[in-house]
Amino acid sequence: MANENTIKEEVTNQEEMNTTQDTTMESTETSNETIVNNEEQDELTKANEKIADLEQKVQEYENKLYRVQADFENYKRRVRLDQEAAQKYRAQSLISDMLSSIDNFERAMKIDAEDEKTKTLLQGMDMVYRGLIEALKNEGVEIIDAVGQQFDPQLHQAVMQVEDSEYESGVVIEQFQKGYKLKDRVIRPSMVKVNQ
Amino acid sequence: MANENTIKEEVTNQEEMNTTQDTTMESTETSNETIVNNEEQDELTKANEKIADLEQKVQEYENKLYRVQADFENYKRRVRLDQEAAQKYRAQSLISDMLSSIDNFERAMKIDAEDEKTKTLLQGMDMVYRGLIEALKNEGVEIIDAVGQQFDPQLHQAVMQVEDSEYESGVVIEQFQKGYKLKDRVIRPSMVKVNQ
Structure with missing residues (x-):
């Protein structure tokens, strides 16, 4: 567009000048001018x-x-x-690695404390356990709800199915192993028994 | 450079043509050509x-x-x-949060197991403890060497100084609390007694 306009302007100017100006140059100069003109056009x-x-x-x-x-x-x-x-999910790897120890921890504490010494040890261990669970919670770890919940294949893994008229259909009625989530990501599903 | 060359060439061409060409244009055209030439120069x-x-x-x-x-x-x-x-250092935050539980764990296990039940519980707990330490090691956590090492302010925190001719100067002779590193980063220095 800019080029077209420039060319149009030029043509108009030439026409104006052709009508208003007179001859002022000698014949010998004409030739040179014409050649220069061609050169300049090039x-x-x-x-x-x-x-x-x-x-x-x-x-x-x-x-x-x-x-x-x-x-x-x-x-x-x-x-x-x-x-x-x-x-x-930065701590996912460490958390996954810790889960079997947490399972073992819970299993080991399911002991009947009879004497004072065992009771003291269990109390100490319970404090340790709660400290570890607290540290996991601070990192965004949550225990997956299972018993009494509707079975959800995203959260629960059914390892047993029963038919029990006492419970509603599709409800988790027992948990064999805790499941864990890290924020919105399931680290390990809960292993459960489901009512058909 | 390109511009200079173009100008030189042009001048040479003009001179050549000035000497070889003759007048061929009429006087009336000359004026117009001159004006057009000026226009073209513009x-x-x-x-x-x-x-x-x-x-x-x-x-x-x-x-x-x-x-x-x-x-x-x-x-x-x-x-x-x-x-x-x-x-x-992705798991640093969780690791830092776990250290006090690990301390408590070690403290709670320093109990004399007399009866079988306590022994069984302690064995179970020792397995849990080793599992947790293994998970931490897999993430790159190391226990800082202390007793018998030269005191290093990057790794050790001196909470007590003694003069004991039995030991070399500047050597750590006792540890009050374990120190931990995550790869090359000190998470918690070891709290120690140093020989002056």
């Missing part, structure tokens, strides 16, 4: 080609720049999401 | 200005593009380092 054509090339180059750089900037923004967003997820 | 000047502008623009885009690309690369490198560090 040069102008080259200049206009160069302008077109450069304008294309500018356009290419502009596109490339936008693309790189868009890539950069996408990368930043993805990194932010990755970092959030990594932060959210 | 246009050429404008075109050259535009070329200069565009070349500057291309240069600016080129610089901008290099800058954005360099920023992008730096960002990627920083993110990689951040992610490595986040991954390396």
Whole structure:
């Protein structure tokens, strides 16, 4: 568009000048002027080609720049999401590794304390146990609700099915092993008995 | 450089043509040609200005593009380092939270097992304890060496100093509380007695 306008303007100017100006140059100069004029037209054509090339180059750089900037923004967003997820589930590996010890802990404490010494030991162990569970809770670990809940394949793993008219259909009626979630992610489903 | 060469060429061409060509145009046309020539020179000047502008623009885009690309690369490198560090020390918070429970665990187990029941309980608890320590080790947790080591303020916290000729100078002779490292990072220094 800019080029077209320039050409139109030029044509108009030439016509105006043709009607208002008179001859002032000698014949010998005419030839040189004409040649120079042709030369200048050549040069102008080259200049206009160069302008077109450069304008294309500018356009290419502009596109490339936008693309790189868009890539950069996408990368930043993805990194932010990755970092959030990594932060959210950061302790998952250690927690998973700890679960069998927590199971053993609970099993070992299911002992009848008869003498004072065993009672004292059990009390101490109960304090340790609650401290560990508290540390896990602080990290976002939750025990999955099971007994009395509707069976949910996302949270519960059915290892036994019974038909018991005392309970509603599809309800978890017993838990064999505790399940754990880390925030919204199930680390280990609860192993349960379900009523059909 | 390209511009200079073009100008030189043009001048040479003009001189050649001045000597080989003759007058072929009428006087009335001369005036118009001269004006058109001026017009074209104006246009050429404008075109050259535009070329200069565009070349500057291309240069600016080129610089901008290099800058954005360099920023992008730096960002990627920083993110990689951040992610490595986040991954390396991911469980630090949970580990720190667990240390007092581990202390209590060790304290509670320092009991004389007399009857069989207490012995069984202690054996079960020892298994749980070793399971937890194993899980911590898998995450990169190490117990800091203390007794018999040279005192190191990076690893040990001196809570007591004695002068005992039986031991070498600056040696840790007793530990009051275990210290822990997570990989190369001290989570809690070892609390010790040092020989002056």
